[in-house]
Amino acid sequence: MNAGTAGEAGGSSPLGGTAGGSGGSSPLGGTGDRVVITGLGVVCAVAHDLAGLAQAMRRGDSAITLLAHLDEPGYGAPIRGFALQRALGGISGLAESLRDRAIRAAARAPLPVQAAAVVALQAWHHARLHDRAPPAGRVGVVVGGNNLTEAYAESQRARYERHPAFLPASFALHCQDTDHVGVVSEVLGLTGEGCTVGGASASGNLAIISAARLIRDGGADACLAIGALAELGPLQRRGYLNAGAMAELDGGFPAPPFDRDRRGFVPGQGSACLVLESAGSARRRGVTPLAELAGNHVALSGNRLADPAQASEAEVMSVALRRAGLAPEQVDYVNAHGSGSPLGDAVEAAALDQVFAGVPEPPWANSTKSLVGHCLTAAGAVEATATILQLRCDFVHPNAGLRCPLDTTCRLAGPTARPARLAVAMSNSFGFGGFHSSIVLTKPAF
Amino acid sequence: MITSELILREIRHSVCDVVRQIAPEAVVPKVRLSDLGCNSIDRADIVTQVMERLSVIVPISEFHSGLTVGELADIFRKHA
Numbered sequence: 001m002n003a004g005t006a007g008e009a010g011g012s013s014p015l016g017g018t019a020g021g022s023g024g025s026s027p028l029g030g031t032g033d034r035v036v037i038t039g040l041g042v043v044c045a046v047a048h049d050l051a052g053l054a055q056a057m058r059r060g061d062s063a064i065t066l067l068a069h070l071d072e073p074g075y076g077a078p079i080r081g082f083a084l085q086r087a088l089g090g091i092s093g094l095a096e097s098l099r100d101r102a103i104r105a106a107a108r109a110p111l112p113v114q115a116a117a118v119v120a121l122q123a124w125h126h127a128r129l130h131d132r133a134p135p136a137g138r139v140g141v142v143v144g145g146n147n148l149t150e151a152y153a154e155s156q157r158a159r160y161e162r163h164p165a166f167l168p169a170s171f172a173l174h175c176q177d178t179d180h181v182g183v184v185s186e187v188l189g190l191t192g193e194g195c196t197v198g199g200a201s202a203s204g205n206l207a208i209i210s211a212a213r214l215i216r217d218g219g220a221d222a223c224l225a226i227g228a229l230a231e232l233g234p235l236q237r238r239g240y241l242n243a244g245a246m247a248e249l250d251g252g253f254p255a256p257p258f259d260r261d262r263r264g265f266v267p268g269q270g271s272a273c274l275v276l277e278s279a280g281s282a283r284r285r286g287v288t289p290l291a292e293l294a295g296n297h298v299a300l301s302g303n304r305l306a307d308p309a310q311a312s313e314a315e316v317m318s319v320a321l322r323r324a325g326l327a328p329e330q331v332d333y334v335n336a337h338g339s340g341s342p343l344g345d346a347v348e349a350a351a352l353d354q355v356f357a358g359v360p361e362p363p364w365a366n367s368t369k370s371l372v373g374h375c376l377t378a379a380g381a382v383e384a385t386a387t388i389l390q391l392r393c394d395f396v397h398p399n400a401g402l403r404c405p406l407d408t409t410c411r412l413a414g415p416t417a418r419p420a421r422l423a424v425a426m427s428n429s430f431g432f433g434g435f436h437s438s439i440v441l442t443k444p445a446f
Numbered sequence: 447m448i449t450s451e452l453i454l455r456e457i458r459h460s461v462c463d464v465v466r467q468i469a470p471e472a473v474v475p476k477v478r479l480s481d482l483g484c485n486s487i488d489r490a491d492i493v494t495q496v497m498e499r500l501s502v503i504v505p506i507s508e509f510h511s512g513l514t515v516g517e518l519a520d521i522f523r524k525h526a
Binding site: 100107108162169 | 467494495497504506
């Protein structure tokens with residue numbers, strides 16, 4: 001990759017010259033600089049790239065379907081027809097050297113790692129990092145997700161049981177969640193900081209927030225935040241069913257999030273990458289931000305179970321807004337966690353009602369999970385991507401299949417997409433074990 | 447029956463699977479695996495793959511870095 005040095009600050013700023021501080025990076029202290037998003041990449045059940053996702057969101061395409069071929073048939077939103085080489089071929093202007101490196105590093109890796117490599121390259125290009133990057137040591141990568149390798153490990157069991165010697169040496173690499181980080185850093189030649197972070201279904205938001213913290217801390221100019229694709233192993237899938245969290249087969253096509261007839265989540269396969277960057281770095285590189293990460297907050301609820309906590313949900317939303325210097329009435333749109341959980345959606349609706357009580361114009365709200373399923377470890381990243389697309393294009397996607405919406409202050413999107421003037425958006429992600437997170441995304445120069 | 451040709455064919459198949467972008471014709475007895483672009487994990491994966499396809503078990507200690515394709519084939523033939 002081009003390890004060009006950071007250029008001169010100055011010239012006209014895409015942020016209108018209001019970015020705090022000079023944007024210079026200090027290895028020892030915070031920069032005071034704003035954090036922006038300059039690139040996006042996504043692969044999911046409705047589309048294998050950003051343009052495809054935007055189109056699917058406008059049309060309200062839902063990829064939720066009955067998976068009849070499974071040992072135990074059930075509902076899901078699987079990635080269909082994904083092939084590494086074809087997906088790489090879809091990245092316009094991808095240098096052959098980068099393409100070859102991706103194939104070399106990921107062709108035999110499990111699906112989640114392949115997806116991560118693709119979305120990382122999509123976002124890398126989108127952010128113009130392929131031709132004007134900060135030094136390699138100033139770019140980090142954080143991958144959100146744990147327990148990413150159960151399906152892979154199960155796939156090797158038969159060969160192991162034929163004879164232990166048949167287990168590939170590369171199992172030692174592929175059975176680690178951190179394989180995601182190693183592969184992406186090898187493909188892109190990154191020598192900054194890297195790690196995985198985990199927060200169950202809040203992992204995507206945690207990756208975004210961790211990347212932002214690294215940048216705010218002065219440890220990186222840019223950082224990729226990747227939500228890892230959840231390829232559920234048989235025990236994982238069964239576990240969710242037995243816990244009553246996943247929508248069972250019985251009862252017909254599952255009602256979507258926020259519907260009175262909802263009966264649980266539908267798992268989705270997807271991965272997304274956001275390039276987070278200091279405003280100063282974006283300015284130096286002459287790249288216009290797509291959106292700003294204006295605020296964020298994460299809180300546990302002191303609870304190891306799956307049940308949600310209204311107080312924690314309201315807290316993370318309120319504090320994220322406060323940190324963004326914004327009031328609830330300024331929020332135009334909420335991308336809800338909206339998992340389809342009977343209790344979860346009700347509690348989130350109550351928390352939204354609490355946060356937005358009394359605002360003159362309640363925000364629009366939808367759940368991207370009605371289109372692409374619950375991407376679990378990747379959900380926060382996929383949904384942040386969907387949020388930014390809607391922000392930039394001034395529309396809200398439908399809550400696909402919503403027929404009997406529960407009562408809430410928020411304006412739940414209906415069955416079709418609708419135009420909306422959006423400047424401030426919020427995206428929530430909550431996870432089993434008391435994880436609560438909320439991020440505030442704004443149009444640049446808001 | 448496990449012939450020399452079969453072993454060589456399996457090694458060639460494995461090398462091309464593990465290292466994409468290698469032409470099968472490049473996998474000849476006198477070339478070293480490392481010269482074909484195989485790193486240490488690749489070499490170990492090739493060995494376990496060939497073991498599985500031939501159902502021949504060879505102790506890992508018999509393999510070392512710097513082996514040529516031909517030397518690798520000899521090790522398998524010895525244990526076949």
